[in-house]
Amino acid sequence: MAQMRYTYNPDTCKYEPVVVSPKVAGRKILNFLGISFLIGLTGAFYFNYRFPLVDETLQAERNQKLKTEWRVLYKQLQRTSNQLSALEHNDDQNYRVILDLEPLDQSQREAGVGGRERESESIPYPIIRTAYEQAEKIKNRLDIEAQSLQQLMNELLKKEKMWASRPAIQPVSNKDLKHLHTIFGLRMHPLLGYVRPHNGLDFTAPQGSPVYATGDGKVSYAQYSTSYGNVVFINHGYDFETRYAHLTNFIVASGQFVKRGQVIGYVGNTGLSVSAHLHYEVLYKNSPINPINFFQRDLNNKEYEKLVEIGSQATSSLD
Ligand SMILES: [Zn+2]
Structure with missing residues (x-):
């Protein structure tokens, strides 16, 4: 049973029971609940920070691993791009020159890249978007290089036929040149x-x-x-x-x-x-x-x- 609370009344010189109005009681209850909620919330944040849930730990590890894998992938893309640049240079400066073909200029080698770049704008993550654009550029340059090599092959076959047809030996045996x-x-x-x-x-x-x-x-x-x-x-x-x-x-x-x-x-x-x-x-x-x-x-x-x-x-x- 709840104990009755008393207060001294000097007017009556008596101890009288404390009467608590419903409004005051309600305010006290709300104050208590509010303070309790704030304490609970602070505690929850603190414990969540100090002691993350198992799922969150796994997720963080997974994110870290993905970031590492992405860096490896991006480096690989850059290496591939450099190798392709060397091939393009060789094509322009050697193969095409030997076969009397004009080198391809950079605008020809990058033709069509703009459309794919626009596609990448819908990707929300910058690092993924950058890698996507890089991969698309490489793919486009590879397409152009493949076309160039095919053109070289066709030209080579034509020249081979021409060189085989061109008169190029003596019509009789003439090893000592005296004939x-x-x-x-x-x-x-x-x-x-x-x-x-x-x-x-x-x-x-x-x-x-x-x-x-x-x-x-x-x-x-x-x-x-x-x-x-x-x-x-x-x-x-x-x-x-x-x-x-x-x-x-x-x-x-x-x-x-x-x-x-x-x-x-x-x-x-x-x-x-x-x-x-x-x-x-x-x-x-x-x-x-x-x-x-x-x-x-x-x-x-x-x-x-x-x-x-x-x-x-x-x-x-x-x-
Ligand atoms: Zn003659």
Whole structure:
């Protein structure tokens, strides 16, 4: 049972019971509850700070681990970007130069990046957004580099075909260089008896010596003609043609594809010719040009100079 509280009343000179009004009682109760709530809340914050819950500890560890992993990932992205830069530099400064292609400028290499950057604006976390943008830039540059390498490959195949087609060897075996009788230019014709342009080279060789196609191409003519005798024309494409005249016989037919070094016939003395030899012509855009400049696969510089010297000595051609 609750004890009754008394207070001394000087007017009545008596101790009288204390009467507490409901309003005062209510205020006291509210004060008590308010103070209790504040004390409880302060205690909760303090204990939460000093002694975090197990879930929160795990979450913090996980966040730390994610941050570490992100740093590793970002460094890896930067390394990849640097490696790609080296590849791009090599492509622009070496591969494309060798194949006569213009280097790609930076704006071409970064074309299309802007659209992806706008996509990244919806990512709320700055560090993730930065990594995303970096990865997108690398992906875009890789796409452009892949296209560039494909272009290089196509160009290389085209050039390989062109280089294989270009006349580049001597049409007869001439290891000691002594088989060249005369070169391109004005020469006395041995049968007509006057000086006229000699539009090719004359190689002396025993009758029946093999005659080789000097580049890949398609036989466009293989017949007998009064002046050339048995003759083969090869169309090499890219405006180049070669002619092999005075053959004893040919072993290819018009329309046939031939490879460089393939035997197409044999040295002879047919047509307007005074002895067994091969008359060899190179034409560019249907005009004869000096074939001596088309032996790159056969001759070094010294051999070339010697061949010119040997071929300049004779004053008359053999046809
Ligand atoms: Zn000739």
